[in-house]
Amino acid sequence: NPFYPNGGGQLGDSGTIYLNKISCTDSSLNNGSESSKIEVLDTIKGTEENETILITKISKNVVDQLESNNSNLTVRAVVDQERRQNLTANHSATHLLQSALRKIVSPYIKQAGSYVGE
Secondary structure (H helix, E strand, O other), X not given: OOOOOOEOOEOOOOEEXXXXXXXXXXXXXXXXXXXXXXXXXXXXXXXXXXXXXXEEEOOHXXXXXHHHOOOOEEEEEEEOHHHHHHHHHHHHHHHHHHHHHHHHOOOOOOOOOOOEOO
């Protein structure tokens, strides 16, 4: 699973999971068609170690495909890299700002639990 979950104040990844049927003759399962995509809206940490839960948007058509073709399917997970890079840069900037404030203003300044959105 290439998706990083929400953690440490940084939002989780989003992206797309593409479904393909091996030796596919069904045109609805072609890579990139609307009926063969699962949109990953967010990711969160699960309760188990190294568990990531994907918050998804799945059409009824995709659910039907998964139920009827659960074997012979391949998936390709694609993270929204531009969004991830922007979130990472913004998250890092909060740490740099905190460090500068402690050095310039006061070592007693403390920041915890900041939320860095999009």
